[in-house]
Every structure is written in structure tokens, then in C-alpha cells.
Amino acid sequence: MEALLKEAFFHALRATDPYRLVQKALPPWRPDLILAVGKAAAPMLKAALDRYGEVPYHLTLPQGQDPLGLKARFASHPVPDGESQKAAEEVLSLLQSLPPRARVLALVSGGGSALWCAPLGVSLEEKGALTEALLKSGASIGEVNAVRKHLSRIKGGRALLASRAQVHALLLSDVPGDDPSVIASGPFHPDPSTYGEALAVLDRYGLAFPRAREVLLRGLKGELPETLKPGDPALKRLSWQVVGRNLDLLRSARQFLRERGYRAVILSDRFGGEARDLARFHAELVETIRAHGLPFRKPLFLLSGGEAQVRVKGKGQGGRNLEFLLALYAHLKAPLYALAADSDGLDGPSGAAGALLTPEVWARALDPRPYLRENDSLAFFQEAGTLLTTGPTGTNLNDFRLLFVD
Structure with a gap:
């Protein structure tokens, strides 16, 4: 059963390969410039170049990913x-240099929010520290992006x-609901959020960051231009399609x-909230x-x-999927297989893709409480011996959870 769980996961990754998804959705015209950003940017760009030949492009990837030559x-x-910051400045310069009739193909996947960073009113260091604080606060991706956008x-x-x-933007969605304004913080899409809402996020999670607050307050007073809003005339120049989703x-x-x-049921593609509550x-x-x-x-x-x-809240290491599995182990009364x-x-920051639960984990009788207290799910699954390590997969379609109820 453990092998079957892994096979299902890897089959799903192969079936949603970004190269194939983009290849099927490419427009018939040849672009003047291709911009590719995100965790799936390399295979998305490779699909476009294989179709159009040599086209000027700009590719931004996370460190350690394969650029495919x-x-x-x-x-x-x-x-x-x-x-x-350099990548974002280069992209803005390229866009500003294009004539009105030029055609841009934008290939956007999750991860683009961090990979293109052009701070407004704050330093790069301040923006990075705020991003890290938001990610640790438990804020949703929509809340995080409302702040980052402004x-x-x-x-x-x-x-x-x-x-x-x-x-023309082709998007690979890593966000619940596949909202294009949230994918990579929507560099080409209208943003319904406001400076006031961004400020409210900082209040909600008790984040000080006085310089960021000062900028958001200036925006709230109308001293800074807002993000692109629905109905703006510039949107007549935009077309888009989500080519892959969770x-x-x-x-x-x-x-x-x-x-x-086997019988299999999809519960939802957009579960959010605290990983422990979801578990x-x-x-x-179950x-x-x-x-x-x-x-x-049952079985299914x-x-x-x-x-x-x-x-x-603790000093351990892990990720939302490891935390989910650790809390699931803590809540269940009897063993099951899960990935x-x-x-x-x-x-x-765990370095692993996720992990598995198996009856053997229960047989080891590990106490989940100290690991949960320190948010140390990585250490738990290292001890259990069921970490799932793949390295960067070259795609980004959000979380994958699979439980077998026998």
C-alpha cells in the first residue's frame, strides 16, 4: 500500500507536466518577448521555445532548479x-522598452512572488523580513499577497x-480557487485588495514593521497609486488562461x-486554514x-x-504537509496509510516533499506532543523513517493529500 500511495502521487505529477500543459495552450502567433517566472518556469518556457524557435526571453527560477539548458x-x-530584485528590475525594463504593438507571452507559476521583487517604499531587507514573518504567522496566501502587492x-x-x-498570460495555479490575481501575486492581473486591507493583515497578526505601515498608510491616504483595479483600460491589453491547477x-x-x-473520492481542491485543524x-x-x-x-x-x-510558535522545522500528517497521527485512534x-x-523549509503515515509509524509509538509543541514535524518523520524526498519537481500545483480508509 505504501508503494501504491507513492505511485499515485508520481503518476499525478507526470500527468500534469507543465511542458505538456503549456504546449496545448500556446497561442498561434509568435511572441516578441517571453517572460517566465516561478517553480514551473523552465518547462513552461521550453514548451514555448520548442514551438516558436528563437524568441527573446527572461527566465527566473528558484535556486537549485534545473533550467533545462x-x-x-x-x-x-x-x-x-x-x-x-535584479530579476524584477530587468523585467520592468524589458516591458517599458516594448512598443505598443508588441506581443508578450507571460508564463507564470507559483513562487513568482518571491522571484520577482521590486520593493515599493521599503528596503529589500525589510520586505524579506516581513515576508518571512507573514509566512510564519498563519496568514492565508491571499492575506500574504495583499501585503506584498502593496x-x-x-x-x-x-x-x-x-x-x-x-x-497573453498562461498560468499554472498553486492557489486555492485558481484566482489569477493571487498566482505569483498577479503581476499582470487586477488586484481587488487595497492598502487598507493590507494594513489590516498586519494588525490581524500583530506584525509591527513601522516602515511598511508608513508606506501602507500613505497609500491609504491617496499619496501612492493603487494596484491595477478591475475595469482599468489597461486590461484590454491582457488575455490569459489557467493551464494547470490542483x-x-x-x-x-x-x-x-x-x-x-479502488474507489477514490476528491473531497476538495481548496482546503485552507490551519494544518492542524485540517488534520x-x-x-x-476517517x-x-x-x-x-x-x-x-469503505474501503476507499x-x-x-x-x-x-x-x-x-516553536523552534523546530517542517512544512504544512508534514504538520498535517503529524497532527493526523495525533488525532487518529487507529493506524492508516496516508501521504x-x-x-x-x-x-x-523542510527539504522534503512531504511524508507518509503507515501502520509501522504507530508501532513505534512515538509521542507527537513534543514535536507539535515545537513545530518540529521534520524531526518526527526523520525518526519515523517515512520522509518523502523528491527534490524540486519542476511544477507547482499546490498540496496533495491521499488517505486510505480500510
Whole structure:
């Protein structure tokens, strides 16, 4: 069963390969410039270049990823660095230099928020520290991006405003609901959030950052221009399509399991909230199925996706999928097989894609409480011996959770 869980995950990754997804969606015209950013940027760009031949391009990837033989700028993720700022400045310069009739193909995937960083009113160091604090606060990706957009000269549609060219964007979604304004902080898309909402996020999570607050207050007073808003005339120059999403990943795994004679149900592709709360929900559902055969008959596989958050209070290491599995282990009364992983191959700063739960983990009788107290899920699964390590996968379709209820 452990092997089957892994096979389902890897099959889903192969079935949603960014190269193939982009290849099927490329426009018939030849672009004058291709911009590619994010964790899936290299295969997305490779698909375009294989179709169009030699076209000017700019590729930005996280450090350590395979550029597939292409020239790339490598930047930091999830906290931006100097290379992130250089990449953003280069992209803005390229966009500003284009004539009105030029055509831009933008290939955007998750991770672009950190990889293109052009701070507005704050230093790069301040922007990085705030990003890190937001990621540890338990804020949702929408809340994090509301702040990042309003402290940026490229996010929140400002990349589109920097140019007079026509832009066609192909997006690989790593966000619940596949909102294009949230994917990579929507560099070419309208942003419904405001300076006031960004300020409210800092208040909600008790984040001081006086310089960032000063900038957001200036924006709230109308002293700084807002991000691109719905209905802006610039949007007539934008067309776009989401070519891959978390639901595609889950459907591929479901089909894989069904072809092998198993029943499989997708619960949702957009679960959010605290990873521990999400684990409690899954545990209670498993126990209900086990006890009453409701709302599904056993045996079956439960699939779910989306993006959980972790409010970091301890000094340990882990990621949202490892935290989910650790809390699931703590809540369940009896063993089961489960896998949870980030489709990009890196679950937070853990270095692993995720992990597995197996009956052997229960046999070791590890106490989850000290690990939960320190947010040290990585150490727990190192001790359990069930870490799932893939390295960067070259895609980014959000979280993948698979439970077998026998």
C-alpha cells in the first residue's frame, strides 16, 4: 500500500507536466518577448521555445532548479533576495522598452512572488523580513499577497501597467480557487485588495514593521497609486488562461487509483486554514467512515488539495504537509496509510516533499506532543523513517493529500 500511495502521487505529477500543459495552450502567433517566472518556469518556457524557435526571453527560477539548458536568473524563495530584485528590475525594463504593438507571452507559476521583487517604499531587507514573518504567522496566501502587492512595483498588475504591449498570460495555479490575481501575486492581473486591507493583515497578526505601515498608510491616504483595479483600460491589453491547477493533479491520481480497482473520492481542491485543524477534520471523517460507512463506504481513498497554513510558535522545522500528517497521527485512534506532499517537491523549509503515515509509524509509538509543541514535524518523520524526498519537481500545483480508509 505504501508503494501504491507513492505511485499515485508520481503518476499525478507526470500527468500534469507543465511542458505538456503549456504546449496545448500556446497561442498561434509568435511572441516578441517571453517572460517566465516561478517553480514551473523552465518547462513552461521550453514548451514555448520548442514551438516558436528563437524568441527573446527572461527566465527566473528558484535556486537549485534545473533550467533545462536555458539561460536563467536564479533567485531566492520563499523570501526574496538581491537576485529577486535584479530579476524584477530587468523585467520592468524589458516591458517599458516594448512598443505598443508588441506581443508578450507571460508564463507564470507559483513562487513568482518571491522571484520577482521590486520593493515599493521599503528596503529589500525589510520586505524579506516581513515576508518571512507573514509566512510564519498563519496568514492565508491571499492575506500574504495583499501585503506584498502593496509594497511592490511589479505585483498586483503593475507589470502590465509598466508596458504598452499586448500580454497573453498562461498560468499554472498553486492557489486555492485558481484566482489569477493571487498566482505569483498577479503581476499582470487586477488586484481587488487595497492598502487598507493590507494594513489590516498586519494588525490581524500583530506584525509591527513601522516602515511598511508608513508606506501602507500613505497609500491609504491617496499619496501612492493603487494596484491595477478591475475595469482599468489597461486590461484590454491582457488575455490569459489557467493551464494547470490542483484539481488536475487530484483527478489524475483518482483516475490512476480507479484503473487499479479502488474507489477514490476528491473531497476538495481548496482546503485552507490551519494544518492542524485540517488534520482534525480528516481524522474525524476517517473515524466516521470506519464506524458508520458514512458519508462513503469503505474501503476507499480520500484525496484533497488546497493550501494549509502553519502558525509557527516553536523552534523546530517542517512544512504544512508534514504538520498535517503529524497532527493526523495525533488525532487518529487507529493506524492508516496516508501521504501528504507539496507538488513542487519542497514542503516549506523542510527539504522534503512531504511524508507518509503507515501502520509501522504507530508501532513505534512515538509521542507527537513534543514535536507539535515545537513545530518540529521534520524531526518526527526523520525518526519515523517515512520522509518523502523528491527534490524540486519542476511544477507547482499546490498540496496533495491521499488517505486510505480500510
